[in-house]
Amino acid sequence: MEKERETLQAWKERVGQELDRVMAFWLEHSHDREHGGFFTCLGRDGRVYDDLKYVWLQGRQVWMYCRLYRKLERFHCPELLDAAKAGGEFLLRHARVAPPEKKCAFVLTRDGRPVKVQRSIFSECFYTMAMNELWRVTAEARYQSEAVDMMDQIVHWVREDPSGLGRPQLPGAxxxxxxxxxxxxxxxxxxxxxxxxxxxxxxxxxxxxxxxxxxxxxxxxxxxxxxxxxxxxxxxxxxxxxxxxxxxxxxxxxxxxxxxxxxxxxxxxxxxxxxxxxxxxxxxxxxxxxxxxxxxxxxxxxxxxxxxxxxxxxxxxxxxxGKDPLPASPRVLTRPRAGSWLVPAPPQQPER
Known part of the structure; x- marks a missing residue:
């Protein structure tokens, strides 16, 4: 048992060091101090190779900054909170394509003009998480109001009427x-x-x-x-x-x-x-x-x-x-997108 504790402690320290290293990178390179929000298309050296701003990534970074500020003492610093608030205000100003409608853009220009809208709920989901965490660290009720209102809209789209997403029900789908x-x-x-x-x-x-x-x-x-x-x-x-x-x-x-x-x-x-x-x-x-x-x-x-x-x-x-339980097959190596697998089709039963 003592050996297991030592192993877990070593991993905890390693993960903590990795977190500090990653946070230092994003704090140094990702903040857009002119328009607010964050640059997320960064090279390994920190240089921005595309200044488009993806709403779901903006929301995730606001959420992460707030969560670290709230949960870990070493991240309880004004710089992190100020950056989170700047990101949240950027989302409030620009994320929704046509206020007061709730639909959010998928991607924005650096200064917040909509570029593309996806017919899904995911930009809105990360917007909601960002607003709720901002409320938790600032106690400003307007953030929580945004979170709850958007949550209710998402539930309406999923459980009652998806037409607001702009995705038609096609006969061949x-x-x-x-x-x-x-x-x-x-x-x-x-x-x-x-x-x-x-x-x-x-x-x-x-x-x-x-x-x-x-x-x-x-x-x-x-x-x-x-x-x-x-x-x-x-x-x-x-x-x-x-x-x-x-x-x-x-x-x-x-x-x-x-x-x-x-x-x-x-x-x-x-x-x-x-x-x-x-x-x-x-x-x-x-x-x-x-x-x-x-x-x-x-x-x-x-x-x-x-x-x-x-x-x-x-x-x-x-x-x-790190263990692949699927039968060896070239098809397993086909990845339609990062982090995804195509699993082999189930074996066909012989016709009787």
Missing amino acids: VASESMAVPMMLLCLVEQLGEEDEELAGRYAQLGHWCARRILQHVQRDGQAVLENVSEDGEELSGCLGRHQNPGDGAGSVGKASLHPPPRSTRWRRGDVAPVPVRQLHESDWHGLGGPAVPRGAQSSSHCGEERKRVSGLSRALSPCL
Whole structure:
């Protein structure tokens, strides 16, 4: 046990040193002191090779600065807070394309003119996280008001009416569910509900909905976490169904496991019971035995089916740990975007 403690302490020190090194780089090179906000297209030497400003990256940097300022004593300094506030004010002035409408740009010019809009919710999600963290470190109510208003708009787009995103429903499009949407919504639920009982209660059911949606992406008897599934939680054929993003998979399933349904909720056939994060840490990855079934679960035979579906989850997440559990295949090496995998298609059953 002592050796394990020493190893963990060594890693903690190394991660801390890396954080200090990374923060020094961004503090020195990324601040736009003329227009506000941050340069994010930086070379290894810190030189700006493109001054376009991506709204989701602006939001992430504001959030990170505020979170470090709030959580770590060594980052509790005026320079960091001032930079976060300058980034937040840049977002307030320029992120929304046509105020008072809520839709945010995807990318802006250096001085804040919109360049491109994406028909998704992700710029708005990081805008919300930035505003909420700014409120936490400044206590200025206008930031929290922005965060809650944008959160309600995002929920409306996702749960009620997506037409405001500008994405038409085309007749040839395959109906599918992306894991990225409930993953980001669950991040927002946790962000806004932190130490806020009113908002935590307000978004509790949304958190359970997100968790159920995320866990539908655990497929192939728990051996793969797929980015896209059908609307009823089944694996899709073709390229869309083979897309796998290990980073999203590990983060999403881990978060979902912290949001079990209320005790009154009964698990239905097709639901996936969450694997507790503690169990993921304490178990051998390849010997993971399956989920802890919540109180009020159905019969033991049904629980066995759910265990079978989630068992082997370690194989789905092991690419994140540097272990590729998938069969050797040239197709595995094809990456549609950074951090993503295309998993091999499931074996075809012979015709009878």
